[in-house]
Amino acid sequence: MLLKMLLGVLCCVGAFATENIAEQLSPPQLLLVSFDGFRADYLRRFPMPNLKLLYSQGILVEQLTNVFITKTFPNHYSLVTGLYAESHGILASNMYDPVSHEHFHINNDSNPMWWNEARPLWISALDSGYKTAAMMWPGSDVTIGNRTATHFLPYNPQVTFKQRVGNVTKWMLGDKKEKGVMFAALYWEEPDRSGHIFGPDNDTAMSQALKEVDDNIGLLISELKTTGLWDRVNILITSDHGMTQCSAQRLIQLDNCLHPDNYTLVDLSPVTAIIPLKDPEAVFKLLDKCHEHMKAYKKPDIPDRLHYRNNDRVQPIILIADEGWTIVLRGDELPRLGDHGYDNSLPSMHPFMAASGPSFRQGYRISSLQSVDIYPLMCKLLSLPPQPNNGTMTRARCLLAAESCWDVPLVIGLVVGVLLMLTAITVLFRYLSSRRPPGSRPFQRLQVDDDDDDDPMLE
Ligand SMILES: *[C@@H]1O[C@H](CO)[C@@H](O)[C@H](O)[C@H]1NC(C)=O
Ligand SMILES: *[C@@H]1O[C@H](CO)[C@@H](O)[C@H](O)[C@H]1NC(C)=O
Ligand SMILES: *[C@@H]1O[C@H](CO)[C@@H](O)[C@H](O)[C@H]1NC(C)=O
Ligand SMILES: *[C@@H]1O[C@H](CO)[C@@H](O)[C@H](O)[C@H]1NC(C)=O
Ligand SMILES: *[C@@H]1O[C@H](CO)[C@@H](O)[C@H](O)[C@H]1NC(C)=O
Numbered sequence: 001m002l003l004k005m006l007l008g009v010l011c012c013v014g015a016f017a018t019e020n021i022a023e024q025l026s027p028p029q030l031l032l033v034s035f036d037g038f039r040a041d042y043l044r045r046f047p048m049p050n051l052k053l054l055y056s057q058g059i060l061v062e063q064l065t066n067v068f069i070t071k072t073f074p075n076h077y078s079l080v081t082g083l084y085a086e087s088h089g090i091l092a093s094n095m096y097d098p099v100s101h102e103h104f105h106i107n108n109d110s111n112p113m114w115w116n117e118a119r120p121l122w123i124s125a126l127d128s129g130y131k132t133a134a135m136m137w138p139g140s141d142v143t144i145g146n147r148t149a150t151h152f153l154p155y156n157p158q159v160t161f162k163q164r165v166g167n168v169t170k171w172m173l174g175d176k177k178e179k180g181v182m183f184a185a186l187y188w189e190e191p192d193r194s195g196h197i198f199g200p201d202n203d204t205a206m207s208q209a210l211k212e213v214d215d216n217i218g219l220l221i222s223e224l225k226t227t228g229l230w231d232r233v234n235i236l237i238t239s240d241h242g243m244t245q246c247s248a249q250r251l252i253q254l255d256n257c258l259h260p261d262n263y264t265l266v267d268l269s270p271v272t273a274i275i276p277l278k279d280p281e282a283v284f285k286l287l288d289k290c291h292e293h294m295k296a297y298k299k300p301d302i303p304d305r306l307h308y309r310n311n312d313r314v315q316p317i318i319l320i321a322d323e324g325w326t327i328v329l330r331g332d333e334l335p336r337l338g339d340h341g342y343d344n345s346l347p348s349m350h351p352f353m354a355a356s357g358p359s360f361r362q363g364y365r366i367s368s369l370q371s372v373d374i375y376p377l378m379c380k381l382l383s384l385p386p387q388p389n390n391g392t393m394t395r396a397r398c399l400l401a402a403e404s405c406w407d408v409p410l411v412i413g414l415v416v417g418v419l420l421m422l423t424a425i426t427v428l429f430r431y432l433s434s435r436r437p438p439g440s441r442p443f444q445r446l447q448v449d450d451d452d453d454d455d456p457m458l459e
């Protein structure tokens, strides 16, 4: 019987080893999809039948801790590099580079200089001989390190979801001349756009927006099924950040604290980036006590946990508004009913992740993951060596079918079981010992000690 058990173990190990080798030879293709501004709790608030079907056959990460600042460009670049914003260099929607004196804006982002501090997966995967595609993903039409993905289209918000999916599936299938791509990234603007306009608390507007998103997921699934890709690709659906409700009652008028002559403004809300002009200390003092719902930091004092300091493009002073507050200039009115960009520890800023495909476990869910962990996970799925990054596979590993993963309840069960057994053994031993005839060896030493207690020398 012992031999049988040993054989079982060997078989099991052997099966695992061959499975891993097979996987290394030809990993499934990977499709990464981002629905901009998909706040984690939309999943609980709205029906989303297609998305639910997808992760019921795969995995769900209920909440992703994304990177600061919780804006679109920094977070989309983190998803495909595994780096915090300070390490990949895309720090905000508006940036100033004090070395080159260049300005960055999301509508004018094509200077490679901004992107060259990192290599997104659609570029680094080319080094392993893979073909790649990136559809409208931030940075996908920029020449990064002198290269682009094998396939991409210039950013154009007019291109419909159906057209984007049509092109992506075509690139994944390949043709007689060219192999299909191993990795494709696909971007869509909703539900971010509706969240900004109507605010995430507007149930009517958001249920409409999320219904359209879910219909698009349905369209994507049916397109993958029609083309025969569905059963053989890994598909990962996620987002960059959440959304919170803003209000005309929660405005911070910067001009009330400091005349605009005293600084250059690089970015405004909810994280303001400021270059003080004459007297930096005096400027900081005024900003520091400007508003009870806004924190001011000198660059060296920005908290470590934000990972938002170690880059030239972080300006000397940043201001961070509390959740739902909007920083404005010149007595401006509320610009947007919903916004994001706030502290990345706020649940309202968190997106989610769902995935399914041959490499994933089925019907498995975990409560949270770091968004920088998605990059090493994708590298693992593609059998690629990851670039240096800030993520880990510690928690993400458990999402994979081929990994044996310790379940916390199982471990607790085992520990409790072992403890129970030890207790039982101890009790049994005590019981047996107590039945020993009087004067038997184990108690003799004790009796000697008792005698010592009576020693008159002790008194
Ligand atoms: C875009 O940026 C470049 C270089 O920073 C600048 O020369 C150009 O004027 C900008 N274009 C627009 C439309 O702002
Ligand atoms: C890009 O190519 C040019 C020449 O074509 C070269 O001088 C430059 O170093 C390259 N840049 C990178 C980042 O590889
Ligand atoms: C690819 O996108 C273009 C728009 O840029 C669209 O005209 C075309 O129909 C799309 N191709 C497919 C196969 O859907
Ligand atoms: C919510 O959005 C709808 C549009 O879908 C709009 O008509 C309505 O006024 C909004 N409600 C609030 C309270 O803003
Ligand atoms: C701010 O600018 C105003 C107007 O130019 C000036 O009078 C004031 O001294 C400046 N304050 C600081 C703290 O630099």
Ligand SMILES: *[C@@H]1O[C@H](CO)[C@@H](O)[C@H](O)[C@H]1NC(C)=O
Pocket (backbone or CB within 6 Å): 083, 084, 087, 307, 388, 389, 390
């Ligand atoms: C993030 O990763 C980069 C690249 O390995 C590294 O330089 C940086 O120090 C890391 N950041 C942290 C906070 O560990």
Ligand SMILES: [Zn+2]
Pocket (backbone or CB within 6 Å): 036, 037, 071, 072, 073, 192, 240, 241
């Ligand atoms: Zn976004």
